[in-house]
Amino acid sequence: MAKYSTLSDQELTVLLREGDRDAFQQIYRKYWQDLYNTAYQRSRDRALSQDIVQNVFTDLWIRKNVAHIQTLAGYLHQAIRFQVLKQASRKPLNSILLDSFEEIISSSIRTDDPLLEKEIVNIIGLWIGALPEKRRKIFILHYQEELSTNEIARRLGISQKTVQNQLSIISKEFQIRIAHFFSLSLLLAILLK
């Protein structure tokens, strides 16, 4: 084992492909804590995190000959992400990852923590960018161009009721957030499409 701990990730990957169990063990020992943390941060569930880490390493072994491993860390983190999201989608009712969303996007504006604030703004921007086109347009016309619901309905050729629904289905807190986002003029290229 001693000699394995001095090997680089690249060397370990080569040995792993050859079916070297000691190399596999070394990879596990090097990365499990990092991966366990990652899973726990998104689930706050120790048993689940343990399961996720075990799945990732078992899969790594099974797929060692077919996996495209550019860097070990990158590959493992991608695998963890996939597992974390899979578990969240399987049990959406008690998923910290899913439940925190409303809280994050509706959180009050954090001028005391500019770094965190920047991250939240970034997520809101990307979220708006990922919205279905019609809804995104309504948001832009309402919050950016400050058009009335009547005017938005006319421009998009949809009913005023639809526009009102789209705007009112989000919480007050989130509305403040969105207005703030647009006031920052952080118009990402995505939004202008």
Add this chain to the structure above:
Amino acid sequence: MDISGTYRYKRGLMYDNKSELLKIVKKYLQGKASPEEKLFLEAYYDFFDSAEKIIDQLLADELELLESAMEQEIFNRIELADQKKTLTLWPTLLKISAAASILIALSVGGHLLLHQQQPTETLVKNDIEPGHNQATLILANGKKIILTRGLNGLLARQGKTQIHVHQNNIIYDAKNKTGDQISYNTLSTAKGEQSPYPLILTDGTKVWLNAESSITFPTAFNQKERIVKITGEALFEVAHDPKQPFKVEAANQTIEDIGTQFDVNAYIDEPATKTTLIEGSVKVNNIIIKPGQQTDGSHIKTVNTEIVTAWKEGNFHFEGDDIQTVMRQLTRWYNIDVTYQGQITHEVFYADISRNRNISAVLKLLEKTNGVQFKIEGRRVAVIP
């Protein structure tokens, strides 16, 4: 206009942010997410990188334990995967052996094979409900009082001690220590029961009782030592008093409190009586253990106390337990009989699930670990490899 209706409508949709996120997650997993959705989801996922790290909270030996437990499980799994692979290299051989095993199975009893394919719907159809909050209090004169949720007020008197239920506790209240003859009461639970309230003894010590358990205690602590006896499993929060030591007598163990919260698991069908210290300090058969440690009276090991006390929080928490350990816990809570068909699996199980769920929910979770299936017939559960 129906305002409440509108409000409900709005509220219902407000929470839609979550289900829209879930939609994106599902698309992402299927490789169908748009570039914008991917960008968003990955940024959102990364947002959690700043959340607190669990590793920092674990003690060095906890880390070591976790590392080796997972390592072992992973190596077990890859061993199995490698075996399966070797088999597929020999398709003809496999077919022959499969045919042979069908023949053997049919001649031994065809039902064995058929049941291996039992769909989980049957588990649901024959479902067994969880245990409930009930316990029996036996007074000194043998009179029994059934305790359920929702009681309030004075239950009985034992000498100068009053027993009441107040704010979700069964309280033994002794006006003064002297005078009374010693009399004993017993609080017990049957299979499928757990105490609806914690018991508070006259000294203020708090006791929670798991299924199929009992505690016998004096109605007032008038002796030099405070001694109680238990069977099954109980969790103690002892009101520490160095002048009047508190002792728990359980199968093969005497636990002496040095100020503290601890769990005693003394089920006779378990391999050993185990005392786990959550807080403070206890002496078990003269061995002093520290918080986070467990002893059978001769050895000490470090455990995750959250798992040990999961029952008190209304959960089953299995972490690398073998099937028999798992089934013993289910037996007590679901009041079932367990039979094993064929070879007993060596697989270990990981599950964290509410005890309020029907048994099918628990069994389905266990079935996810390959190598075990279940069949329910009445109150009998068969474990099938």
